[in-house]
Amino acid sequence: MDARQARHLHEDQLMRLANVTGVGIGRDEHSGADVIIVFVTRRVPRDRLRNEDVVPDTLEGVPVRVLAIGDVGAQGGP
Template sequence: MTEETLQALIEKHTPHLMALPNVVGVGRGEEQGRAVVVVLVSRKLPLAALQPHERVPRNLEGVPVRVREVGSVQAQ
C-alpha cells in the first residue's frame, strides 16, 4: 500500500472514527513492516462497555486498525 493510498483511506474514515466515544485522533503507523491505521483514544474501554456501533473497527478496507490509549489531549 502506498503512502498516498493509506492517507486517502485515513481521510475517508476519519470523520466516522472521530465521532466514536473517546477517540481523540487518527493516524498511520507500521507494525511488523505492514501499514496500519492508528486510532488514538483518551481511555480504552472494555468491548462490553460499548454498543456495537460505538466500537473501533478491527480493520478498514483490509488495513489493520490499532487502538492506542493516550489520555486526554489538549492543544498547547
Template sequence: MVAEGSVERIKAIKDRYQDELLRKKNVVGLGIGYKEVGGRRTDRLSLVVMVRRKEPRSQLDPQDIIPAEIEGVAVDVKEVGEIVAL
C-alpha cells in the same frame, strides 16, 4: 490486506473514514503507523486510532466499536490520554 508500504492508500482510507471514526467514544485522533502487538512494533503499516482510554468491547455501544480492519487495512487502537492544545 494492504500492500506493505502503501502509505498513500492508508492515507486515503483515513481521509474517507475520519469523520466516522472521530465520532466514536473516546477517539481523539487518527494517524498512520506500524501496528503494535503486545507492546512490540510489527512491520505492518496500519491506521492508528488514538483514544483517551481503552475500554472492553463489552462496555461499548455497537456504534462505538472500532473495527480491527478497514478496507483490508489493519487498525491499531492506541491509548493516548487527553490531548490538550498548548
C-alpha cells in the same frame, strides 16, 4: 487501497466514536505493515461500548490499532 486512502475515507466517522481524539497512520511494530492508528483517551473493553462506538479491526483491508493517549488539550504558549 492503501492506509492513507482508507484513513481519509473513514476519518470523519472514526472521530465521532466515543473517546476518539485523533486518527493517524503508522507501522505495525511486529509486521512492519502500514496501519491506521486510532488515538483514544482510554481503552474500554468492547463489551462496555455501544456497538456503534467500537473501533473496527480493519478498514478497507487495512489493519486498525487503538492507542490510548489520555486526555488531549492545548498547551499555553509563553
